[in-house]
Amino acid sequence: xxxxxxxxxxxxxxxxxxxxxxxxxxxxxxxxxxxxxxxxxxxxxxxxxxxxxxxxxxxxxxxxxxxxxxxxxxxxxxxxxxxxxxxxxxxxxxxxxxxxxxxxxxxxxxxxxxxxxxxxxxxxxxxxxxxxxxxxxxxxxxxxxxxxxxxxxxxxxxxxxxxxxxxxxxxxxxxxxxxxxxxxxxxxxxxxxxxxxxxxxxxxxxxxxxxxxxxxxxxxxxxxxxxxxxxxxxxxxxxxxxxxxxxxxxxxxxxxxxxxxxxxxxxxxxxxxxxxxxxxxxxxxxxxxxxxxxxxxxxxxxxxxxxxxxxxxxxxxxxxxxxxxxxxxxxxxxxxxxxxxxxxxxxxxxxxxxxxxxxxxxxxxxxxxxxxxxxxxxxxxxxxxxxxxxxxxxxxxxxxxxxxxxxxxxxxxxxxxxxxxxxxxxxxxxxxxxxxxxxxxxxxxxxxxxxxxxxxxxxxxxxxxxxxxxxxxxx
Amino acid sequence: xxxxxxxxxxxxxxxxxxxxxxxxxxxxxxxxxxxxxxxxxxxxxxxxxxxxxxxxxxxxxxxxxxxxxxxxxxxxxxxxxxxxxxxxxxxxxxxxxxxxxxxxxxxxxxxxxxxxxxxxxxxxxxxxxxxxxxxxxxxxxxxxxxxxxxxxxxxxxxxxxxxxxxxxxxxxxxxxxxxxxxxxxxxxxxxxxxxxxxxxxxxxxxxxxxxxxxxxxxxxxxxxxxxxxxxxxxxxxxxxxxxxxxxxxxxxxxxxxxxxxxxxxxxxxxxxxxxxxxxxxxxxxxxxxxxxxxxxxxxxxxxxxxxxxxxxxxxxxxxxxxxxxxxxxxxxxxxxxxxxxxxxxxxxxxxxxxxxxxxxxxxxxxxxxxxxxxxxxxxxxxxxxxxxxxxxxxxxxxxxxxxxxxxxxxxxxxxxxxxxxxxxxxxxxxxxxxxxxxxxxxxxxxxxxxxxxxxxxxxxxxxxxxxxxxxxxxx
Numbered sequence: 001x002x003x004x005x006x007x008x009x010x011x012x013x014x015x016x017x018x019x020x021x022x023x024x025x026x027x028x029x030x031x032x033x034x035x036x037x038x039x040x041x042x043x044x045x046x047x048x049x050x051x052x053x054x055x056x057x058x059x060x061x062x063x064x065x066x067x068x069x070x071x072x073x074x075x076x077x078x079x080x081x082x083x084x085x086x087x088x089x090x091x092x093x094x095x096x097x098x099x100x101x102x103x104x105x106x107x108x109x110x111x112x113x114x115x116x117x118x119x120x121x122x123x124x125x126x127x128x129x130x131x132x133x134x135x136x137x138x139x140x141x142x143x144x145x146x147x148x149x150x151x152x153x154x155x156x157x158x159x160x161x162x163x164x165x166x167x168x169x170x171x172x173x174x175x176x177x178x179x180x181x182x183x184x185x186x187x188x189x190x191x192x193x194x195x196x197x198x199x200x201x202x203x204x205x206x207x208x209x210x211x212x213x214x215x216x217x218x219x220x221x222x223x224x225x226x227x228x229x230x231x232x233x234x235x236x237x238x239x240x241x242x243x244x245x246x247x248x249x250x251x252x253x254x255x256x257x258x259x260x261x262x263x264x265x266x267x268x269x270x271x272x273x274x275x276x277x278x279x280x281x282x283x284x285x286x287x288x289x290x291x292x293x294x295x296x297x298x299x300x301x302x303x304x305x306x307x308x309x310x311x312x313x314x315x316x317x318x319x320x321x322x323x324x325x326x327x328x329x330x331x332x333x334x335x336x337x338x339x340x341x342x343x344x345x346x347x348x349x350x351x352x353x354x355x356x357x358x359x360x361x362x363x364x365x366x367x368x369x370x371x372x373x374x375x376x377x378x379x380x381x382x383x384x385x386x387x388x389x390x391x392x393x394x395x396x397x398x399x400x401x402x403x404x405x406x407x408x409x410x411x412x413x414x415x416x417x418x419x420x421x422x423x424x425x426x427x428x429x430x431x432x433x434x435x436x437x438x439x440x441x442x443x444x445x446x447x448x449x450x451x452x453x454x455x456x457x458x459x460x461x462x463x464x465x466x467x468x469x470x471x472x473x474x475x
Numbered sequence: 476x477x478x479x480x481x482x483x484x485x486x487x488x489x490x491x492x493x494x495x496x497x498x499x500x501x502x503x504x505x506x507x508x509x510x511x512x513x514x515x516x517x518x519x520x521x522x523x524x525x526x527x528x529x530x531x532x533x534x535x536x537x538x539x540x541x542x543x544x545x546x547x548x549x550x551x552x553x554x555x556x557x558x559x560x561x562x563x564x565x566x567x568x569x570x571x572x573x574x575x576x577x578x579x580x581x582x583x584x585x586x587x588x589x590x591x592x593x594x595x596x597x598x599x600x601x602x603x604x605x606x607x608x609x610x611x612x613x614x615x616x617x618x619x620x621x622x623x624x625x626x627x628x629x630x631x632x633x634x635x636x637x638x639x640x641x642x643x644x645x646x647x648x649x650x651x652x653x654x655x656x657x658x659x660x661x662x663x664x665x666x667x668x669x670x671x672x673x674x675x676x677x678x679x680x681x682x683x684x685x686x687x688x689x690x691x692x693x694x695x696x697x698x699x700x701x702x703x704x705x706x707x708x709x710x711x712x713x714x715x716x717x718x719x720x721x722x723x724x725x726x727x728x729x730x731x732x733x734x735x736x737x738x739x740x741x742x743x744x745x746x747x748x749x750x751x752x753x754x755x756x757x758x759x760x761x762x763x764x765x766x767x768x769x770x771x772x773x774x775x776x777x778x779x780x781x782x783x784x785x786x787x788x789x790x791x792x793x794x795x796x797x798x799x800x801x802x803x804x805x806x807x808x809x810x811x812x813x814x815x816x817x818x819x820x821x822x823x824x825x826x827x828x829x830x831x832x833x834x835x836x837x838x839x840x841x842x843x844x845x846x847x848x849x850x851x852x853x854x855x856x857x858x859x860x861x862x863x864x865x866x867x868x869x870x871x872x873x874x875x876x877x878x879x880x881x882x883x884x885x886x887x888x889x890x891x892x893x894x895x896x897x898x899x900x901x902x903x904x905x906x907x908x909x910x911x912x913x914x915x916x917x918x919x920x921x922x923x924x925x926x927x928x929x930x931x932x933x934x935x936x937x938x939x940x941x942x943x944x945x946x947x948x949x950x
Contacts, residue, residue: 052650175527178874178930215925373848373905399653402877430848430905432926450690452907455653 040469041395044462046324048399051458056319058450060088060312061371065302065445072132073296073339074106074270081295085275085311085336092319094277094334102349104272104339107133109299110263113236115207117146119256122249127217127239129300129440130262131191131208131224132342134235141261142166142234144204148250152189152197163202166258168238169194170247173213173435180213180431181369184438187211188222195235196227205260206235209243214436217241221298222439223342234262272338274346279318281331288354289464290333290364290422291317294340294347294412300441304448305434309371309456311336313427316457317464328468330362337412340368341439347412351419361422363467364413367460370437371453372429374400377463378407379425380417385472392466392474401459423472427460515870515944519937521799523874526933531794533925535563535787536846540777540920547607548771548814549581549745556770557748560786560811564752567794569809571755574748577824579814581745582608584774585738588711590682592621594731597724602692602714604775604915605737606666606683606699607817609710616736617641617709619679623725627664627672638677641733643713644669645722648688648910655688655906656844659913662686663697670710671702680735681710684718689911692716696773697914698817709737747813749821754793756806763829764939765808765839765897766792769815769822769887775916779923780909784846784931786811788902791932792939803943805837812887815843816914822887826894836897838942839888842935845912846928847904849875852938853882854900855892860947867941867949876934898947902935 051057068084071077082099089097115126130136147165149155155167169190173183188211195206210220217239226232238246249256275295281287293310297303314334321328337346354361365377379386386404393402408414409424416422429452437443526532543559546552557574564572590601605611622640624630630642644665648658663686670681685695692714701707713721724731750770756762768785772778789809796803812821829836840852854861861879868877883889884899891897904927912918 048653049651175926176524178523180926213926373907375850432848432930433924436924449908449911451650451655451688455907 037395040466043324043326043465044395047320047461047465048458050320050323051316051454051461054323055316055454055457056092057312057316057454057457060315061304061308061448061453062445064308064311065304069302070299071295071297071303072107072299073104073272073342074267075299078272078296082273082275085295088315089275089277089318089334092277092315093322094318095280097275097277099273099275100350100353102272102274102338102345103269104345105133105343106267106270107342108265108267110136110265113262115236115258115260117246117256117258119249119254122254122256124245126242126246126258127219128207128236129219129221130264131235131237132221132298133224133226133266134195134262134264135232136263136265137205137234137261141259142205143257143259146246146250146256146258148247155197155201159201162198165203166205166207166260167194167198167203168207168246168250170209170243172209173211175213180435183213184211184435191222191237192224195224195233196230199230199233203233205233207258207260208235208237210237210240212240212435212438212440214240216442218440218442220438220440221300234260236260236262274338274350275336277315277318277334279321279328279332281329282327283329285331287330287360287362288333289330289362289468290335290413290416291460291464292335292337292412293367294337296339296341298341298439300439301443302445303443304445305370305437305443306439307340307368309448309453310367313367313371313453313457313460317461320457320461321465326465330468332464332468340412344411348415351415354416355419359420361416361420362471363464364409364416364422364424365460365464366410366413366424366426367456368410368412369426369428369431370434371448371456372431372433373452374427374429374456374459376403376405376428377401377425378405378409378428380408380423381406381472388473395466396459396462399458399462400455427456429456512870515941518799518801518940519870522795522936522940523933525795525798526791526929526936529798530791530929530932531567532787532791532929532932535790536779536783536923536928537920539783539786540779544777545774546770546772546778547582547774548579548747548817549742550774553747553771557750560750560770563790564750564793564809567752567790568797569752569754569793572750572752574750575825575828577747577749577813577821578744579747579820580818581742582817583740583742585611585740588737590711590733590735592721592731592733594724594729597729597731599720601717601721601733602694603682603711604694604696605739606710606712607696607773608699608701608741609670609737609739610707611738611740612680612709612736616734617680618732618734621721621725621731621733623722630672630676634676637673640678641680641682641735642669642673642678643682643721643725645684645718647684648686650688655910658688659686659910666697666712667699670699670708671705674705674708678708680708682733683710683712685712685715687715687910687913687915689715691917693915693917695913695915696775709735709739711735711737749813749825750811752790752793752809754796754803754807756804757802758804760806762805762835762837763808764805764837764943765810765888765891766935766939767810767812767887768842769812771814771816773816773914775914776918777920778918779920780845780912780918781914782815782843784923784928785842788842788846788928788932788935792936795932795936796940801940805943807939807943815887819886823890826890829891830894834895836891836895837946838939839884839891839897839899840935840939841885841888841901842931843885843887844901844903844906845909846923846931847906847908848927849902849904849931849934851878851880851903852876852900853880853903855883855898856881856947863948870941871934871937874933874937875930902931904931
C-alpha cells in the first residue's frame, strides 16, 4: 500500500487553539471550558514523547521475561521477580519503594504433564498441561475411559455414565463474542468448576478444552478449584487441535482410554509481597492514585502478556511522570501485586491494608488485559460521572483511547472499591490475540509488540495525569 | 487475569429496542428515526455470524499465501493468483466473474541480493533487499565507499562528497507518530527518490534504511523511481539492526567500503488483469459499489498482509452477503487489482474503464492496510455528509469500528473519485504491526490473526450493506 494517513496529532494541535468547541462532534454535548486543554494536550504529548522514545517499558519487560521468567506465587521465580520489581521502581525514580507482606498459595507443578489416548485401532499423544491448584495423578499415570460432554447440562443428564471415568469438557470459545474476554467468561467455568462437578458423580479425572480460540495446539493452564466435601481429582487442559481430534474419535463412538500423568501438589501458604513504589503528592499526599498489574504469572512461559505488560506499563507511568518533571497533587502508587492467578491475595491484601490505615483512594487503575493497542478504559463511574469526563477523550484519542466504558477494574483493583470506596478501572486494549497466549507456553516476549505496549503506558499515564489534576468532577 | 467483560452485543440489542435515543451520548446529536436500526442490527449480526463461523476469509488466505505465494505483477505467481481469484470469486457465488485487461510493469529481481562492508579492522554482512524497479549492479558486485546522510538536506550540503560513492540514507521512522502510516509517509521519500537525488551528485549506488520500526533485522523492499535524465543506479534497503551497525561505524569515522550485488531488471510491460466478481443489483443494477484489494504483492514472501488480507476480506463481503440471502439494491463488485505495488496500474485502469462506460459509482472501498483489528473507516465525504452517517457507528461499534474519518481511499480506489465522482474510502485497522511485515520476508500467513482478519470483513460488509440500503444521505 502507499496510502498517506493524516496524523491525528497535527490535527489535534490545530484544533486545540482555544476555548471554542473542537474535536469531534460526538463529544460536544458536554460544555466545558476547554482552553485549559491546550496545556493538558502539551503535557500529555510530553508523556508520550518520553515513553515512545526514551521509555523503559520494553527493556524492563525483556529483563522480566528473559532474566526472571515464570514467577508463580511462592516459586523461586516469584522472589526473583520481587527483587526485579524493587530495582525497576528504584530506577524509575520512585520517591519510596517498599514491600507489603502478603501470604500466598503455593502450588507446585511437580514435573512435566503428559497424556495419551488409546483404543481399538487408534492411539496418540495429547498436548496437555495440568490446571493450576490441581492434585497430581500420583506415582503413576491415571488410566480411565473417557466421557465427552459439551457442557454441565449434558454432564448432569449423563451422570450415570460418569463413575470411574475421565470427563472431557469440550466447550469451545464462542466466536460470536467479538470481545474475546466475553468468550472467556462464558467458557472458563469448565476450567474452574469442572473437576468439582465431575467428582460429584464419581469421575476420577478431568480434561478441559483450553480456554482459547487460537489455531495452534498449545494447551492453556489456569486456576481450578476444589471443595472439601468431594474427592480431589486431577484436572488438565488439552490443546485445541488435540481436543478436536479426541472429540472426533469419541463422537465416532471410539472406546477410548486416556492415560494422564500429572504431578501437582499444594504446599502451605507462604510469605510474599506486593511491591510498591510511590511518587509523593504535593497537595494531597494522603490521597492515593494506584496503578498496577500483578507480578505473579503462570509457569509454562514468561508471563509476558499476563501480566508482565501491566507491570512494566505501571512502572513506566511513574517513570514518565518523573521524567517530565510533573509534580503530582496526589500520591501516585505503583503496585505490583503478589498473587492474582491462583488466589487474588495481592489485591485483597492491598485493599485491606488501605482500609485499616484509613487511606483515601481516588483511583485504582489496573493493566491486566495484555500489552496490545489501547482502545478503551473501563471505570466504575455512573453514567453522569462518565459524561463529565468524556471531554477528556479528545486528549486521549490521538493515542488510541476513544471511549470510557461503564464497568470496573480487574481482580487486583476491584477490592479497593469495596474497601475504601475508590473508583476502579482498567485499560482494555485490543483483545483479539490475548487468549492465543494466555497461560500458555506462547506467553513470551516475542509476542508482545513494543509500540503497542508503549501506547498502553501512554494512555494510562495520560488518564492518571487527568485524574490527578481534575479529580472526577471536572467543571 | 480473570476480569469479566460485558459483551457489547448483548448490551446493544438491549438498547436497540425502539426509536428512542440509544447508544452512546456521543452520537445523539443527529436525530433520525432509529427504529429501523433494529432490522439493520439484526442483518449485520447475521453477516458477522457467517463470517466468524462459516467464513472463508482465513482459508482463502491460506491458499493464496501457501499455494500461490509471491505474485509480483508480470511474474508467474501473479498469473497463478489470477486463477486463484477467479476460482475464489466463483466459490463465493458471484453472479458473474470476469477479467479486465491491464498492462502492468514487469520488474524481475533476478537473483539473491547480497551486501557486505569492510574497512580497517572491521567487516561484516548486511541483510539487504534490492528496491523494486531498481537496476542490478551488473555481472559482479558494485564496490564503493559509503557516505552516510540522514536526510536530503544533508545530501545537498555534502554534495561534493557524493561522487563515486554509495549513499546510505539512514532516516528512521519517527516513533512520535502514533499512526505508523504517518511515519511511513514521512520516511518513504528516501526509498522512492533517494536514488535519483543521489545520482544527481554522481553517486553509484544507494542503500536505504528499511521503512519500518520493527525490532528485527529484516529488510523491507518497495517501489523506487528513476528519471530518464539521470543515470540509473542500483538501490537496496537495509535491515534496521544492520543499518544501526553501519551507522555506528560510519559515525565513528570508519572508512568503509560496501560491496553490493543485486540483479534487478525491467522487462517490457505485459498483459495482466483486474479480476472482478459481481453481485447484481436488484433496484439499481447500473450503479456500483466497489470493494477491493490488490492481487499483486512484493516478492520476498507471501503478501499475506499486503494485500492478501484485503483480497480475501473483499471476497468475503460478497460471500457473506450471498450467504445470508441479501439482495443488494446496487451492483456490488469485488475487484482484485492487477498492479498496485510498482505502478498503480490496476486502479487507474478500473477507473478509466468505468469512466469510459459512463458508470455510476456510489462507493469505492479499499482494504490495503493489513488484516488487523478494525478501528475506523476513512471516507471522502464532507463534514456535513459524515455527520449524516455517524449514527451508523452505533451499528458498527459492536464489531470494532468507532469512527468515520474524513479522508480518502487507497491508491487503487482513489482514481474512481476523479474518474466518476465516486465516494472513496478505506478500512483503517490497528496500524502498529503493519510495517513490521510490510514488503518483507515476514509478510506471511503466520503473522495474520484469523479473528482480526475476519472482523475486518465483518465491518466492511456492514458498511457496504448500509451504503447499499441508505446511500450517503440517510434521513
